[in-house]
Amino acid sequence: MLLVDDIRKKLIAQRRELFREVAKTEEDLRWLQSDIESEVEERGQEETIVRLLDRLDGREKAEIEAIDRALFKLGSEQYGRCEQCGKAIPQSRLDVVPAAAMCMVCEQAGETQAALRK
Numbered sequence: 004m005l006l007v008d009d010i011r012k013k014l015i016a017q018r019r020e021l022f023r024e025v026a027k028t029e030e031d032l033r034w035l036q037s038d039i040e041s042e043v044e045e046r047g048q049e050e051t052i053v054r055l056l057d058r059l060d061g062r063e064k065a066e067i068e069a070i071d072r073a074l075f076k077l078g079s080e081q082y083g084r085c086e087q088c089g090k091a092i093p094q095s096r097l098d099v100v101p102a103a104a105m106c107m108v109c110e111q112a113g114e115t116q117a118a119l120r121k
């Protein structure tokens with residue numbers, strides 16, 4: 004049984020952690036300390052998000068995107084399903100990587116293919 008609220012909090016905390024590393028100004032830090040639940044929806048904060056996103060490297064940006072996608076899917080049947088094979092992602096994996104979009108098998112297959120293309 005997936006606890007949607009717990010997962011959402013975990014995802015938002017991970018997202019916040021990524022942004023914290025590039026937060027420099029007082030305004031950025033204030034935004035990070037703002038209410039954890041309203042953070043995602045409030046539109047006035049978009050400027051800050053865009054500025055912080057700009058400072059993230061490619062890997063960090065990909066992580067934020069994965070987290071945002073997981074937040075979007077959360078609460079629907081899509082969350083916790085592998086985007087590749089459609090099978091349920093094991094709970095043990097979601098506990099460690101709540102933003103996981105693929106099961107272990109598909110992710111490793113993807114990594115192997117990417118490595119072969121290089």
Ligand SMILES: [Zn+2]
Nearest residue numbers: 085088106109
């Ligand atoms: Zn899969």
